[in-house]
Amino acid sequence: MRATATLVKRSLYADSVALLALARELRSHPGVVEAAALMATPANRALLARSDLLTPEAETAGPNDLVIAIMAEAPASAALARARAEELLGARERRQEQAGRRAPRTLDGARRRLPGASLALISVPGAWAAAEARKALRLGLHVMLFSDHVLVEDEVALKQQAARQGLLMMGPDCGTAYLGGAPLGFANAVPRGRVGLVAASGTGLQQVATLLAARGEGISEAIGVGGRDMGAEVGGLMTLRALDALEADAATEIVVVVGKPPAPPVREAVEAKLGALGKPAVVALLGRDVKGRRDGRIITVTSLEDACLATIAALAGAAWSPCAFSLPPAEVRRRVEAARRGLRPGPSAIRGLYAGGTLAHEAALILEPLLGPVLTNLSPAAAGPGSTGGLHRVVDLGAGEYTVGRAHPMLDPTARVQAIADAAGEDEVAVLLLDVVLGHGAAADPAGDIAPALEAARGRGRELAVIASVIGTEADPQGLARQTARLERAGAWVLPSNAQAARAAACVAGGEAVMEQLLAERRL
Amino acid sequence: MITRVAERDFVHVRRLGVGVARRLEAAPRALGRVHSVFARAVNVLCHDGRLVTLHGPGPLAAPFAAGLDRLPRLGALVPGMSVERAGERLVLDGLTLDWRGAEVVDTALAAAGDESALAAALREASLPAGAAALRSPVALDARRRLAAGLRHGDPRGVVDGALRLIGLGEGLTPAGDDCLVGMLAVVHRFRPDALARHPDVARAVAAAAREGTTAVGREFLLHALAGSFSEAVIALASAGTEGAAREALADLLTMGATSGADTAVGMRLGLEAIAA
Numbered sequence: 195m196r197a198t199a200t201l202v203k204r205s206l207y208a209d210s211v212a213l214l215a216l217a218r219e220l221r222s223h224p225g226v227v228e229a230a231a232l233m234a235t236p237a238n239r240a241l242l243a244r245s246d247l248l249t250p251e252a253e254t255a256g257p258n259d260l261v262i263a264i265m266a267e268a269p270a271s272a273a274l275a276r277a278r279a280e281e282l283l284g285a286r287e288r289r290q291e292q293a294g295r296r297a298p299r300t301l302d303g304a305r306r307r308l309p310g311a312s313l314a315l316i317s318v319p320g321a322w323a324a325a326e327a328r329k330a331l332r333l334g335l336h337v338m339l340f341s342d343h344v345l346v347e348d349e350v351a352l353k354q355q356a357a358r359q360g361l362l363m364m365g366p367d368c369g370t371a372y373l374g375g376a377p378l379g380f381a382n383a384v385p386r387g388r389v390g391l392v393a394a395s396g397t398g399l400q401q402v403a404t405l406l407a408a409r410g411e412g413i414s415e416a417i418g419v420g421g422r423d424m425g426a427e428v429g430g431l432m433t434l435r436a437l438d439a440l441e442a443d444a445a446t447e448i449v450v451v452v453g454k455p456p457a458p459p460v461r462e463a464v465e466a467k468l469g470a471l472g473k474p475a476v477v478a479l480l481g482r483d484v485k486g487r488r489d490g491r492i493i494t495v496t497s498l499e500d501a502c503l504a505t506i507a508a509l510a511g512a513a514w515s516p517c518a519f520s521l522p523p524a525e526v527r528r529r530v531e532a533a534r535r536g537l538r539p540g541p542s543a544i545r546g547l548y549a550g551g552t553l554a555h556e557a558a559l560i561l562e563p564l565l566g567p568v569l570t571n572l573s574p575a576a577a578g579p580g581s582t583g584g585l586h587r588v589v590d591l592g593a594g595e596y597t598v599g600r601a602h603p604m605l606d607p608t609a610r611v612q613a614i615a616d617a618a619g620e621d622e623v624a625v626l627l628l629d630v631v632l633g634h635g636a637a638a639d640p641a642g643d644i645a646p647a648l649e650a651a652r653g654r655g656r657e658l659a660v661i662a663s664v665i666g667t668e669a670d671p672q673g674l675a676r677q678t679a680r681l682e683r684a685g686a687w688v689l690p691s692n693a694q695a696a697r698a699a700a701c702v703a704g705g706e707a708v709m710e711q712l713l714a715e716r717r718l
Numbered sequence: 719m720i721t722r723v724a725e726r727d728f729v730h731v732r733r734l735g736v737g738v739a740r741r742l743e744a745a746p747r748a749l750g751r752v753h754s755v756f757a758r759a760v761n762v763l764c765h766d767g768r769l770v771t772l773h774g775p776g777p778l779a780a781p782f783a784a785g786l787d788r789l790p791r792l793g794a795l796v797p798g799m800s801v802e803r804a805g806e807r808l809v810l811d812g813l814t815l816d817w818r819g820a821e822v823v824d825t826a827l828a829a830a831g832d833e834s835a836l837a838a839a840l841r842e843a844s845l846p847a848g849a850a851a852l853r854s855p856v857a858l859d860a861r862r863r864l865a866a867g868l869r870h871g872d873p874r875g876v877v878d879g880a881l882r883l884i885g886l887g888e889g890l891t892p893a894g895d896d897c898l899v900g901m902l903a904v905v906h907r908f909r910p911d912a913l914a915r916h917p918d919v920a921r922a923v924a925a926a927a928r929e930g931t932t933a934v935g936r937e938f939l940l941h942a943l944a945g946s947f948s949e950a951v952i953a954l955a956s957a958g959t960e961g962a963a964r965e966a967l968a969d970l971l972t973m974g975a976t977s978g979a980d981t982a983v984g985m986r987l988g989l990e991a992i993a994a
Contacts, residue, residue, distance in 0.1 A: 235885025321968035
């Protein structure tokens, strides 16, 4: 029997974002079915009544009172969630108090508080992000602009201004960077080392950095440039400047460039710069027409994992050739056959449900040559004209249409949980393909957030293969092993990279023919 | 009893709304009490049952606001603390707020005819979605009724939609209130006769606001019905060029967690309705 619990805080105000976050946290509490946190105006009390959340206690609350209403499977769960709400509200009030006393409110104020600061990380809505970035540059600060929705004209002007001042202008839409050993934005805990990265992709950078870390190699500097930097309009302004910076950096022994294929004139400029670089380079600008090749000291690769492997080999002065899986071939066949055993006859569709845009892009690029057209919401389409139709779908759940009114899926699992349930309801879907991104800034327990949805999807009386990769390290706050184990308990096959996970998904959906094709192209 | 003789903090009021200035000048010695305290604003509930919001330097975030040269340190003010007026000063325990020489800001939104700059800025902007409650079935229904009422000059439709939005949704000022304030700004600016022709609309909305929303939401609504708005709303509604409107929109979107976006949603709703 379901139970409700209510917490009424008289004359307590909180802003919308705080209340949304509070309600979401309560909804994720074990046994909680629904939770709401609202001011008890008559309209909001009516909303609660429609959801069967209006208790007699909530009915007594007035428009200036905060009501937290919880519905749970059992009274104990409801009581525990209510206690958690009390705890969260208390913590919020303490944080607010501290913020009021300590947090600076302007860049100038922050600079006065911390005179030695050399970088501003700006994360404000796009409409006024450019103005804040201009202020920071005027103060002589390097800028990491986390915000998106910045006009491309503003991006060009900011990057030109930064170039004149000899500063870095990372972004807009720059999610990840490491400067001087400091992780910025969404970043994994990785060691310092010899590899310098220039990345127009946050999750692409994270995948390469974590795979390097797994092999004991680290990052000297990683400079994010923003997803549009290598487009025709921005002209690679920051990519070229970042390459100059890495060339001059004594700790950087090899340079890795990560992103999507540049506009033709930008490609020429980047290639010329790399050719003149006094250091070897690995280029992972992932696109449909990109072929792996070696041109002197420049190695071009077709996946993020290959970027890592080619880098390790180049640092060791060793030869390198791409392989499909790090598991022994016999083990791969055993796992694929086990996954295929329970599938129903007929088409076996893949649903790639991604938090990382570049990881989704990479998966689509791997799947299409093996399985045919892949439908995606990626822009521009990863896999060309065929991406407008087909049995298989890869969805970037971080795209704008999925983040209206909620946080990015690396923080808020709601969209992915819903997408998993939707996919499980489609008869033709046989394989779910997922990424789980760890690190500073990501959700506290991303695997735990989606595992119940995976368990529910696999418990619907039919087989559903779940194939995933975890982008992270053991030193990340969430712990790579813990997150992997949680996904495995939910029935997922967890592979060490997104590229391997996509290939495994293709094998499960396509069977022996795909295995043979992979064998012909790469070492299994 | 311990008498505090030291540590009195003096803060200057730099700017205040014309309505606030008049109310303070006419206020009795026992002005009121501190109503609520936030990191960036303090609300004072006055003897007349209305609020005055105190915040830091910058544009007035509400038509009933006063901008101080700095906010008193957090913890210095607590809800319930009494506020007294002594000449052109407000006196609280350990704190004096002095409004002598403060700039008096006109928060009335003047009527004008050309909405093209605002329309262009709102049309081209990819507005944040605002609060989730504004996309709930109840809110969408209310927005439809409000827009239809405005479009067809149907006062009952306007009241019907407005009453469903009042007090609806998350936040210090519920999202529905912000949306309604945005719509009212557009009406005051570009169709002032619409409200003047139907005084019953303002009366009905005001009555609902007094009972149906938070104290802060009520204050915004009552001022909006009287044609008085925050400086960010005034700047956007009265922008003469598309560029100025875009800049003002950017400023508005900084307001609150989603308040600015919710207000912009209401302005867009109002514009689309009157354009149709």
